[in-house]
Amino acid sequence: MKKRLILLLALVLTIGTILSACSGKDSATSNKEGKDGQPYEIKWYTIGTPQKDTDKVFKEVNKYLEEKINATVKMTQIDWGDWAQKSQVMINSGEPFDIIFTNGTEYVQNSQKGAFLAIDDLLNKEGKDLKEALDPALLEGIKIDGKIYGVPTNKEAARQTVYTFNKRLVDKYNFDISKVQRLEDLEPMLKVIKENEPSITPMATFKAYLPFDYVFNNEMPFAFAIDGDREHVINQFESDLAMETYKTMHNYYKAGYLKEDAATSKDSWPMDVENWFVRMGDSQPYADSLWTRAAKYDLVSVPAEEPTTFNDSVSGSIQAISATSKNPEKAMEFLNLLNTDPYLRNLVDKGIEGVHYEKNEDGSIKDLPARIDRYNLPTYSLGNHFILNLYENDPKDKWEKFKEFNESAKPAPTLGFHFNSDPVRSELASITNISKEFYPALATGSVDPEEYLPKYNEKLKEAGIDKVLKEIQKQFDEWKSEQK
Amino acid sequence: MKKILSDIYKNRIWLLMVLPGTIWLLLFSYLPMFGQVLAFKKFRIHPDGFFASVINSEWVGWENFEYLFSTSDAWIITRNTLVYNIIFIVVGLIAAVGTAIMLSELVNKKLSKVYQTSILFPHFISWVIGSYFVFTFLSTDHGLLNHVLGWFHIDPISWYSESKYWPFILVFMSLWKGVGYGSIVYLASIVGIDRAYYEAAMIDGASKWKQIKHVTLPMLKPLMIILTIMNIGRIFNSDFGLFYQVPRDSGALYSVTNVIDTFVYRGLMNLGDIGMSTAAGLYQSAVGFTLVIITNYIVRKVDEESALF
Amino acid sequence: MPKELQTQSSIAVSHSTNEMKGGGAKALRKKYRDPQHLHPVVNTIISVLLGILAVMCIFPFFYVIIISFTSEESIVRNGFQLVPKDWSIDAYHYLWGMKEQLFRSYGVTIFITIVGTIISVFMITFYAYAISRPQFKYRRFFTFLAFFTMLFSGGLVPTYIVVTQFLGLKNTIWALILPLAMNAFYIIIMRTFFLKSVSESILESARIDGASEWRIFFQIIFPLSLPGIATIALFSTLGYWNDWFTALLYIDEPNLVPLQSLLMKIEANLEFMRQNMDVAIMQSSLFNTIPQESAKMAMVVIATLPIAVSYPFFQKYFISGLTIGGVKE
Incomplete structure (x- = not known):
């Protein structure tokens, strides 16, 4: 039995090495592709329900791109509900592709894990125009340990x-x-x-809103105050505000203002x-x-x-270049064009003029039925909004108002600070589970906060929340001192 | 060397027969086992693909396991997996044998056939569909159960957030899906029992009840033992769909619905923590392996032919 | 015929002989209280008990059918009713609206189920037969090779890499077929079946007659083992028909999404909307095709119906196949 086990193990290892050697060779040959005159195919994964006319539109896109940057793009959409799981597996498996949509904590985690390329240098060369077009607050907010790992989408930067x-x-x-x-x-x-x-x-x-700047998200008990003491991390569930808000919510729930299954409703x-x-x-x-x-x-x-500029409001939509990209320069050239060239940006977003939309004389546009039926793409996940054509019923100053909105927003205390959770990950795992259990019920008023809020906080204490708060504070202070 | 070659030649037909299966096993089962080393590594992605990532990731020894067992989850998922499976085995056995005996004793054989067909139905249903079935009963605003509670002036219950009901719901659903299959396995065995035993018992004047007790049950005993032991061998694995889809992945229920399989899945899919989830999977395999070796040993003692190896 | 074999094949028919016996005894029973039969009262109680169980098992399906024919307003107002106030076929209208995708998915599911079942039956029976033969010198090694995979799996990500990067199966129909084609558990079941139902002596006589091993396999073993093969076939049919996860991993093309996976996708998209309401609201035109409750139930109905109407027909084989390991002298 033991002998057989060893034999098996040997077999597995041999095959593993042989195959990894093969795959290594594979990547070496495909590396050359696209660098000797032939157009390089950029693989781009993004979110949303796959559309029927994607191939048709991208034929146009590729015609234009071949001329401009000698590249073509293969865009693959992954359905909303599948996205989180599928992108996770794709990234972890080291699948070779060039550009991927990402956001929020996913962006932070995967950057820290090495899945994305730091693009600071690329932004200064291939992405020069792009860098100029972007709101600086966006770039500042998505820095991780001082480096930029993706191209944020130019849209509302504040929340x-x-x-x-x-x-x-x-x-x-x-x-x-x-x-x-x-x-x-x-x-x-x-x-x-x-x-x-x-x-x-x-x-x-809805879940009652507590106005704090959250280190992870509003479910997790780590937050900085937006007004007042912006330097120290607290557990927002211990604040008076939380008790008051949840009490009000609970009264509403008891009065029947919310659905009974509010806490778990889908x-x-x-x-x-x-x-x-x-x-x-x-x-x-x-x-x-x-x-x-x-x-x-x-x-x-x-x-x-x-309006406040939060970490998650600037990282709501990012295009990251994969560490497995064979030609990151080309990928950046494409992103540069996508975010600065109105023709390309509108083509990718709205489809082909005359097929998916119509242009009026004043330059505004109107969707044709084909756009809804066959090429209905999400705008927020693709790129720069400010070069998009306006719809006929959009106000003419829409994008100006966006820029004003962004400028008027004040930065949140932790804008640009991304916590590295490695030192406290077992505490965080427990806290996440506890929060999943308590938060939805409290925030929708389904349970009495007088009873459950203290219980919640007690459980958090047992799970080691103090250690995490201390670690956050430490990393925050270090980050703060580097800023100056 | 020559002997090996001639042995291979002698066995060429058999080897040819196992060839497709062996290729499949090597590709889909053994090759991926390489990934298990991630349980001992801090996974970092390398540009040259997964193998490079695995090789270049830093060894961290038992850190992933320490992390796993330092969370309260390790205890909860182990407990849930074990306790649910023990209940499933015991209750499932009683229900299946009981149903099988009832089916076999039923005077009207046509009716018995109809019943058999009906109770087998859930076996053919995926948990994706099964979860919709459950939802029609448990939905807080629309569901049948809350509707019925309304007749008795009982306030509606939000089933998907009250963890206290779920141990019962899960056991019930497991029975619902499994009892048909289980009882038909036993029924087939009861039908195969030589009538002569019953005739002998009747000559001795044994009542129906006595016949069941002294003929049917003893005849079923070996099968009951084998099936139960085989279930014990798999006690560390659980039916993923039952614990993931039926409770609709509701966070409020995790304390009673999280088992090792769902934990591994969520660890990878939601947290992206491949190291920890591999460690949890390895923990499951290792304990499962030990259990199977032990049970196989016992099976061999009971009935040599049914032993797996 | 060797003894073991007789038992095996007699089981398939034992149902009918039993019935005949029962029929013959019927006349007698009225006169004497024959202890072979149940007391009428007990019989009634058992009938009712089993009746309740049987209804519990199939009731949900009929309930879902009823809901799928309920109008959406009626659901919102009165919940899922056993006898709805307003009947409606809107849900099926809605499904008809996405018929292209639906037929496509049906086709994919049927194709992978048929092709997959055939492939896996052949792979499993060959393998199991070989390792059940004492002449095969390496049978212990190959048994262990299969058995070991029951305990240690490779994990999701490495398997994904094998399928997508080594085999290049991503977005092909084979990605839905091959990963599910074998299962060590079935191999072990089949091996036990062969061990018990195929005796050496019958093979010996065939060998003396000069039949090759292949001929023996196809002309003697295969027909003899039909119940066992039917069981394995049924297991894999179910596996393929009910699978959604492989598609989640390996398929991006809407053209290759099987039925169950389509159902999961709808639910997953709803879940995404709930968790990302800001996106859902800003981009509401993207989500206006989300089906309502009755439409979801209608999808459940059409995904279940083929299985529900067909399984009673192959149930017979299934039951006789299940006696593997069941009957022992």
Whole structure:
């Protein structure tokens, strides 16, 4: 038995080495491709439901690219729900490709793991125009240990959370929404709606918002205050604000303003179903008109906070160049063009003129049915917004307003700071699980915070939250001192 | 050397028969085993692909295991995996044998056939579909159960966030899917029992109950033992779909639904922690391996022919 | 015929002989309380108990069918009802709207199920037969080779690399077939089956007659082992029909997505929307094709129906195949 085991092991190892040698040779030969005159094929993975006309559009794209940079692009879309798992496997397996969409913590983790190429040098050469076109706050925010690992998308760089109301109901009952600032201010309106509108759920399920700058995300108990002491990390669930907010939420829940299964509901409250009165979301300039267009009835929003530039708001959409790319220079040339050349950017985003959209005389555009049916691409995940054609019902100053919005935002305390969680990863694993258990119930008001919040904090203590807070503070202080 | 060659030639037909399977096993099972060394490494991606990444990643010894066992999860997933499987084995055995005996004793054989067909149905259903079935009952706003509770003026329960119900739901679902298959295996064996035994028992004036106790059950005993021992050998593996899809991956339920298989999956897919998830997988294999060796030893004692190796 | 073999084949027919016996005894039973039969009261109780169990097993499927014919408003207002207030075929209308994808996925599923089952049956029976023969000198090694894989798997990422990088199967139909083609567990089952049902003596006489091993295999072994093969075939049919995970890993092309995977995808996309509401709302035009509850249930129905109507027909083979290891002298 033991003998057989050893024999097997030997077999596995031999085959492994033989095959790895083969694959090594493979990569060496394909390396040459694209460098001796032939156009290099750039493999690009991005998020979204695969579209029927992708090949058709990219034929046009490639015609243009071959001329401009002697390259072609093969774009593959991976469906929304599959993305997280599939991209994880692809990256870990070291699959050779050139460009991949990434964002948020995924970006940070994979950069730290070595999956992406640091592109500082490329940005100074092949990506020179691109660098100029980008909002500097974006580049600053996505630096990890001083290096840039991806091209952020030029769009709104800041985040502003808003309460959005169903305008028809606001008008019907003559509510004064301009006074709404905090969660408590909603109470009288919710009451009226609950009593008079049986078919409407007063609150579309949302998790009560605590205005902090989060080290990971709003579920994890590590945050910096935005106002006041911006230098020290705290557990936001120990703050009075958390207790107050969750109490209010719990009262709302008890009063029936939210659905009973709020904590675990999978309902995404699509805009086009008019069955809600107020919801919460992240805003951008002219968001109301955008939402109104999607919903097909009027919406109106009031801000719940000042616009602030957070780490996650600048890293909402990034194109990273893979460490396994055979020709990173070409990949950068393409990204450079995609973000600075209006023709290419619009072609990739909106499709072919006359097939997927029509251009009006004033330069604004209008979708044709084919765009919705056969080439419906997400705009946010592709590239620079500010060179996109405007739709005919877009305000003319849309992109100017975006730039103003970005400039008016104030930076969050940890903008550009990315915590390296290796030293405390076992504590974090436990804390993540505890948070998954408590947070959704608390934030949707499904449970009584007087009972559960202390329980939650106690469990966090047991899981070693203090050690993590200390480590964060240490790394933050080091980072801070390097900044100066 | 010459002897080896001539041996190979003598066995050429057999070797040819195992060839396709062997190639498959080497490619899809043995080659990937190379990746198990990641349990002892701190995985860093290398531009030259996965093998280069594995080779160039730094050795960290038992660190991934230490990390795994320092979390409270290691205990929870081990406990859940073991306890659920023990319950499944015990309850499953009783239910399957009981159902099989009832089916075999039923006077109306046509009815018995109809029943057999019905209870076998869940066996053919994937857990993807099964999770939808469960959802129609447990959905908080639309589900049948909350509807029925409403008749008794009981407040609706949000099933997918209340962990206390899930041990029962999971055992129930496991039975639901497994009892048909299990009972039919036993039924086939009961049908194969020589009628002469029963006739002898009847001459002795044994009642039906006595016949079951003294003829049927003893005749089923070897099969029961073999199947149970084989299940014990797999006690460290669990039905992924039952624990992942049926609870709809609901975070609030992790404390009672997380088993080793789902933990390994989530570790890789959600956290991207390939080192730790490989370590967890290796832990599962190692314990499972030991268990199988032990059970095989016992099987061999009980019934040599059923031993696996 | 050797004794072991007789038992094996007699099982397939034992059901019917048993029934005949039962039928013959029927006349007698009325006069005497024959201890071979149950007391009528007990029989009724058992019938009812088993009846409840049987209903529990198939009820969910009928329930899902009913829901799929319920109007969406009725679901929102009254939940999933056993007898809906408003019936509607909107859900199937909706599915008809995506018929291209649906037929495609159906086709993919059927193709991989058939081709995959054939391939795996051949690979498994050859392998299992060889390692069940005492003449095969290396049988212990090859048994262990298969058995070992039951315990140690390679893990997801390395397997992914083999399939995509070494074999280059990504986005091909073979990526859905090959990774599931073998299973050590089935090999072991089949080996046990051959050990028990194929005796050396019958092969010996065939060999004396000058038949080659291949002829023996196809002309004697294969027909003899049909119940076992049917069982393995059924296992792999189910494996292929119900598989969604391989497609998640290896398929980006909508043209190659099988049915179950399509169902998973819809659910996964909904989950994504829920977790990324800001994206979902900003890009709402992208998500306007998300099906409603009744449509999802309709998909469940069409994914289950083929299995539900066909399994009662092959159940017979399945049951006789299951007696492997079951009957022992």
